[in-house]
Amino acid sequence: MNINNNYSSICWLRHDLRLSDNPALLNAIEQGDTLIVYIYDNINSDESTMMGQASKWWLHHSLTSLDLSLNNRLSIFIGDPQTILAKLCKTHKVKNIYWNRCYEPWIIKRDKNIKKSLQENGVNVETTNASLLWEPWEIHKEDQTPYLVFTPFFKRGCLNALPPRTPLKAPNLNNAKKSDLSLTINELNLLPKLTWYESFENIWDIGEKAAQEKLQDFIFDGIINYKEGRNFPSNKNCSRLSPHLHFGEISPNQIWYAIEDLDETEYPEKDLYHFKSEIGWREFSYNLLFYNQELPKQNLYKKFDNFPWKKDVSHLSSWQKGLTGYPIVDAGMRELWQTGYMHNRLRMVVGSFLVKNLLIHWNYGERWFWDCLLDADMASNSASWQWVAGSGADAAPYFRIFNPIMQGQKFDPEGVYTKKYVPELKNMPTKYLFNPWEAPPEILSDAGVNLGTNYPKPIVDMQESRDIALQAFDKIRIKS
Numbered sequence: 001m002n003i004n005n006n007y008s009s010i011c012w013l014r015h016d017l018r019l020s021d022n023p024a025l026l027n028a029i030e031q032g033d034t035l036i037v038y039i040y041d042n043i044n045s046d047e048s049t050m051m052g053q054a055s056k057w058w059l060h061h062s063l064t065s066l067d068l069s070l071n072n073r074l075s076i077f078i079g080d081p082q083t084i085l086a087k088l089c090k091t092h093k094v095k096n097i098y099w100n101r102c103y104e105p106w107i108i109k110r111d112k113n114i115k116k117s118l119q120e121n122g123v124n125v126e127t128t129n130a131s132l133l134w135e136p137w138e139i140h141k142e143d144q145t146p147y148l149v150f151t152p153f154f155k156r157g158c159l160n161a162l163p164p165r166t167p168l169k170a171p172n173l174n175n176a177k178k179s180d181l182s183l184t185i186n187e188l189n190l191l192p193k194l195t196w197y198e199s200f201e202n203i204w205d206i207g208e209k210a211a212q213e214k215l216q217d218f219i220f221d222g223i224i225n226y227k228e229g230r231n232f233p234s235n236k237n238c239s240r241l242s243p244h245l246h247f248g249e250i251s252p253n254q255i256w257y258a259i260e261d262l263d264e265t266e267y268p269e270k271d272l273y274h275f276k277s278e279i280g281w282r283e284f285s286y287n288l289l290f291y292n293q294e295l296p297k298q299n300l301y302k303k304f305d306n307f308p309w310k311k312d313v314s315h316l317s318s319w320q321k322g323l324t325g326y327p328i329v330d331a332g333m334r335e336l337w338q339t340g341y342m343h344n345r346l347r348m349v350v351g352s353f354l355v356k357n358l359l360i361h362w363n364y365g366e367r368w369f370w371d372c373l374l375d376a377d378m379a380s381n382s383a384s385w386q387w388v389a390g391s392g393a394d395a396a397p398y399f400r401i402f403n404p405i406m407q408g409q410k411f412d413p414e415g416v417y418t419k420k421y422v423p424e425l426k427n428m429p430t431k432y433l434f435n436p437w438e439a440p441p442e443i444l445s446d447a448g449v450n451l452g453t454n455y456p457k458p459i460v461d462m463q464e465s466r467d468i469a470l471q472a473f474d475k476i477r478i479k480s
């Protein structure tokens, strides 16, 4: 017991809520008695950067799990990290602070100021990388400019760079201490008032141990056939590791090397490579955000600034509620609401529908995802929305408009996924499941479907909305 309550170090945890492969934690603990601190910053973030409701739910449970692994020695605070860290240094005579870097522009700005002020007060600050395989500034083109296309970014940039750091062991926690100034996790008030998240409770196991188990389950049961199978939402070929990665319950390095260690005679090379390349998309998104700090709000390609978006509150609301009358779109939106997750194929389909069929600005989609996704991540969310809209890096060309009927028929051929989330259509024959408005009246009646009553009629006509979108795109193409 330290009678003076003086500690040599603070490890400030942020998007790295784990004990293993955590360089800042290891460095801090090596110095001696260490306070392991989480600060919920409700001061420096604004409406657009503040954590969404679903993320707060995850954070509550992630902190609870981490605290348990630390035998209740996690110190919890809410407020301005600069003020809190300064106070902790003063109270506990701390001389060293360690943290792992974050890459969101508002956090970079905040952390620079905190580092400067701590150093001015004689505190040694050391920062490390724990959430990316390669730092954004390590991967660039030969002429030093950032990549804007994924394939050369990954193949020429990442795979030719030095290999990522191999994962580190968890430290011995004998030196882990708790500040007597700490609040409890409940005092952060993270659990949202609207209790829609109750349905998540049986779906997700949260925390470092759960993340490692999920990776092992995926290796056991999902990675074989990943390349093709990842497109089918009712298959088990997706890892669902994204929220764990976002909160840093597992590091990309741990995932990368778990995959590298697999025996290629048992696991097809194409699947292993493809999975690693998806982790590469995450790196690409961070790279894009680092070099384009306005990515979450502004079109990367400025010609989209002149796009004639529509402001249709009623269409936006139908999309959010999963009541567009397009079953595959509605299934995706309801999966999001009911589980806090949406399969990647569906994210592309519902995104394309919002921006190209409803002509609603991608910002509205990005905001809804930000609030509802458990894996809401500034880099991946904004880069992906811009990709869907056509305004971003390596984007799908604007004229490539996903057809929700064909997407359903191709990627949910038996209708298992769609019927799960749109039970109103559970008795529809697959032939008309994705286009019920084309079904003869007796088929609708046999299936118990009354369009406009117990399932909506389509809110827009597919062909007409497609034509309008292409005309709108032509206008900005001509102008640019």
Ligand SMILES: Cc1cc2nc3c(=O)[nH]c(=O)nc-3n(C[C@H](O)[C@H](O)[C@H](O)COP(=O)(O)OP(=O)(O)OC[C@H]3O[C@@H](n4cnc5c(N)ncnc54)[C@H](O)[C@@H]3O)c2cc1C
Pocket: 230, 237, 238, 239, 240, 241, 242, 243, 245, 246, 278, 279, 280, 281, 282, 283, 285, 342, 343, 344, 347, 348, 351, 369, 373, 375, 376, 377, 378, 380, 381, 382, 384, 385, 388
């Ligand atoms: C409109 C839209 C919004 C998105 N918003 C987010 C977001 O907020 N947070 C988020 O983590 N991902 C986002 N994605 C990317 C992708 O859909 C998810 O990462 C993926 O669905 C997570 O499921 P998984 O873990 O089962 O993926 P897996 O297929 O198992 O992939 C493994 C990991 O690779 C990474 N990854 C896979 N695909 C992508 C991708 N296209 N871009 C970036 N990283 C990828 C993720 O970290 C993922 O956990 C978005 C995609 C779209 C089209």
